[in-house]
Amino acid sequence: MDYxxxxxxxxxxxxxxxxDGKSGQCIFCELPKLPDAEAKIVxxxxxxxxxxxxxxxxxxxxxxxxxxxxxxxxxxxEPAAREMMSLSQQAERILREVYSPDGINLGMNIGRAAxxxxxxxxxxxxxxxxxxxxxxxxxxxxxxxxxxxxxxxYEKLRTAMRGL
Numbered sequence: 001m002d003y004x005x006x007x008x009x010x011x012x013x014x015x016x017x018x019x020d021g022k023s024g025q026c027i028f029c030e031l032p033k034l035p036d037a038e039a040k041i042v043x044x045x046x047x048x049x050x051x052x053x054x055x056x057x058x059x060x061x062x063x064x065x066x067x068x069x070x071x072x073x074x075x076x077x078e079p080a081a082r083e084m085m086s087l088s089q090q091a092e093r094i095l096r097e098v099y100s101p102d103g104i105n106l107g108m109n110i111g112r113a114a115x116x117x118x119x120x121x122x123x124x125x126x127x128x129x130x131x132x133x134x135x136x137x138x139x140x141x142x143x144x145x146x147x148x149x150x151x152x153x154y155e156k157l158r159t160a161m162r163g164l
Contacts (some may be wrong), residue, residue, distance in 0.1 A: 101128030
């Protein structure tokens with residue numbers, strides 16, 4: 001049997017209690033308290049921020065997150081909803097410029113049953129996709145293979161988003 005070690009997954013597995021609402025802390029409420037580089041926040045708006053996904057599906061996987069801790073999109077005040085969509089549009093443009101993908105996935109999983117990893121705090125995923133970017137590792141090994149370190153992704157996107 002072959003083994004592929006993915007030690008970064010341990011942080012995700014052991015941190016699950018912190019994001020399921022049981023610990024009383026929300027990762028999306030806590031991360032903005034940290035310096036941007038440490039939190040991997042690439043842009044702060046008035047109502048929302050753009051952050052790298054720490055456990056991405058592909059390189060360039062970012063999320064647009066409102067500062068307000070809300071569990072349903074319908075609860076988001078109109079100014080924050082407008083900014084969330086505007087930042088999502090800008091994120092799409094920048095991902096196309098930086099990564100030249102074949103397509104973009106954009107979406108929200110609202111609630112645990114819908115697949116939300118952080119069910120209590122809505123967020124919009126924006127990620128580049130390429131024809132043929134899926135492979136057997138995700139299906140059979142529950143492992144993602146990424147061609148770029150998060151730090152490199154952060155620098156690329158932080159630089160591209162300056163001036164927004």
